[in-house]
Amino acid sequence: MIRNLLSVGGFTLLSRVTGFLSLAMQSAIMGAGAVSDAFFIAQRLPNSFRAIFGEGAFNAAFVPSYSMAIEQKGDAAAEEFAGEVYTLLLASQIILLAIVWALTPQFVSLLAPGLDDRPEKFALAVNLTRITFPYLLFITLFVLHQGALNAHGRFALPAFAPNLMNFSVMAALAVAFLFPNAGYAASWGVTVSGVLELGLLMWQARRIGVLQRLRRPHWARVRDFFIRLGPAIIGSASPQIAVLADTILSSMLPDGGVSSISYAERLYQLPVGVIGIAAGTVLLPEMSRRLAARDEAGALHAQSRTMALTVALAAPFFIAFDTIPELIVAGLFQRGKFSAADAYAAGDVLAAYGAGLMALVLIASARASFQARGDTRTPMLIALAALAANVALKIVLFRPLGAVGLATATSVGLWINLAALVGLALAQEGMRFDAIFVKTLGATFVACAFLAAVAIFGRSSALALGAHFGALANLVALTALAVVGALVYAGVLLGALRASGVTIASLRR
Template identity: 55%
Template sequence: MLRNILSVGGYTLISRLTGFARDIMLAAVLGAGATMDAFSVALRLPNHFRAIFGEGAFNQAYVPAYAHVAEKQGQEAANLFADRLFTVLFLIQVVLLALALPLMPWLVTLLAPGFKEDPAVFALAVALTRITFPYLLFVTMVTFLGATLNAVDRFAAFAAAPILLNVGMMAALSVSFLFPSAAYAAAWGVSISGLAQWLLLYVAARRARVSSRLVRPHMDAGVRRFLKAFGPAVIGSAGVQIAIFADTIIASLLPRGAYSALYYAERLYQLPIGLIGIAVGTVALSAMSRAIARGDEAAANRAQNRALAIAFVASAPFVAAFIAVPELIVAGLFQRGAFDAQASIASGTVLFAYALGLPAIVMMRSQVSAFQARGDTMTPMLVALGAIACNLALKLLLWRDWGAPGLALATAAGAWVNLLTLFVLGLKRGWTTPDPRLPGFFAVVGGAAVAAGLFAWWLAPRAMHLTAALPFQPLLIGVLALSAAAGAIYAALAGIGLKATGLFRLVR
């Protein structure tokens, strides 16, 4: 498991680093004003639909179903099962694209109603979203092929695919003089990268002999099993997206720049989510699904406990950093060009609020896997909807007085409600059996993270003073030096503590 997690995490790290380079270019060129707000909506709209119908719901229902068919009927039957689902998914995406393009003004109005007050921004958002929306078709096919590769323990290509999104956008921005504006260049970069990602996954699937083709759909037992799980998974994934939709809608009603503050802060806190949470959850779901398909509950429990421990030890330093020095992190990465100090303060405050829910979000994927691996997508759906109701109620309560940070704080609270509810239900059903060493593990790692965060807070002004005179990127170099120092403190304290207590075996 650890080797696969490191493989996924390694490519995800490259993806996130290239993503930061992309966002640095976006911040320098588009800043944090109305143009960036319009592009953010254009990027987010296809991602909403992808998360609902593709990446989220599909993985949750597909991987356990594929593992079940392969275990019980053999690989040839699993490939036929995949072909039939590929055909259905492709046809749905084509219809969705055909409907969305002419209805784009209505969709943008639904997503960002505040833009209607500024016709120029609204028109730009509509034009950019029409360019980016075909990305949904490509990335949904990428998600399907990636899920099939994950089900046969091939994780690298799918984890590497998002790198092409970042490279494509940076390449387009570098020749933005060929487009009406830099925003149009970025939008075209998004769509072209979707095609590149599909080609990468298609080649990888061909090499693994699990590529899919269009066939006549047929409702066999495997497809019915998938659809039974897929419906609740769609609703559950839609619930998460409803919360993000709410952020987008409410942020469009706030002063210009609020949406951009959410965007840049979210990009930072998504780093550990993608690097750790998704990587651990992806590998855990695959391992648990195979264990349960062969009736080995003990192996499934071991996989889940290892996943929780790895997720916590890897995410704790991010939580500490985002709470201790959030504005400095934003400034070091983005403060240049059109992105000024005020934008750093706004995004840093949002990042602090997001960080309060980061441990729950990172560990949630492993907890959800206990249900998904057993074919139960109904329970996570109901829990997600309950958490989203809490999330939305808090957003409506906080947004007027707290602005964008209030929206992020509501997201954090909803994540904790989701995680704790799943944990309690898993205990009651006997699907979650926590290792008795986990509380001690959390205490040791949490203590090391708190100590590292306090050290970063104390060292921050001193590090910035030392690097202030540097001729090139003093803020960025200061943040990197501070991160290295605090990270070394965390690694040393956590490593010593875990080895001294014998708890290191939980993550080996």
């Protein structure tokens, strides 16, 4: 399982690297102004629906049902079930696309009310949303294929596929002169990428004989799936509602407000995608399979190891985001139309998001305690409670703190969500932290203290080094700190783990 986790994490890391290249290209060409704001708003609707109906709710309901069908009824029955879900999913996405296309101005007005008195920016956001929204149809079917392939032990290609989005957007931006503006180019790049990602997974699915055709749905076969899907949609919708609240409120800020949040969020999502989502992607089918085979101890063991590894891998990002956020943003994006003022604005938001990072990367693994047992209702109720606190804080903090207040509220909501999931799972004996987890946590804390010292006390030296490289000063300084910090963190972590009797082999077992 750990090998699959590292495989998914490695390819996801590659996608985040290409994503940074794409985002750097976007920031240099579009900057942080009206065009970039409209593009990020246009992306918000399909991305939010994708997270609600695709990666979040769908996987929570589909993977346990599909894994159980394979274990208890065989591949043929599982293929019947998957084909019926395929048909229903395709039909629902076509209907949703038609509704959004017909009512795009109304959707954009709800999503970004701050644009109502800025007609040119509003019209641009409407046009770009109509271009990007078909991406949802393709990527939701992509998620269906991903879930089926994951259940059959195929993780690498689905993890690689998101790179195609980054390549597609960069290719479109390279010929932006052929479009009315760069926002149109990037939007078409997004939609084309959905076709490419789905096509890649359909090819692999056909090779192993999975999801080969649509099938007429039978309620008896898909009933349990839809019983699980309803609460899962509500639970997955809650963090997306918080994101939509960010978009609604930030649209009322001056030009660049939406972009500051979006650039910071993309940086913040790096460890989430590489570590948190990768952990959840691998852990959920693993726990579902073990529980279906009545191996409770094996399922809890897999979860504890995954969470220990998640903590150790994500902690350096937490330290970096909350000690040198402005340098991170400046080093990666400050060029072209992206100014120093833009970097400081996005850096402040990144620090606020960073406070909730550790909670966010662990939530997927914690939810698996319930979802692997077919319980999507409990995570839903917890997510709704956390959402209520999150949105209430956004309303309170938005006026005095602006975009930083929105990000701070998000972090608080994440910690509430994680604390409730872990507390209830422990109380129900659906989660168990063993000695290796505790020792790994202690070793990570020690390594983080050394890493924080490198970031805080080494920043001046890194900036002095970077000053010799002109326009690349911030990037050189960031790279120097990252290399030294990585070496120090890895060395101290491995030493502390060895001193406490934990080996890499014991984390992999």
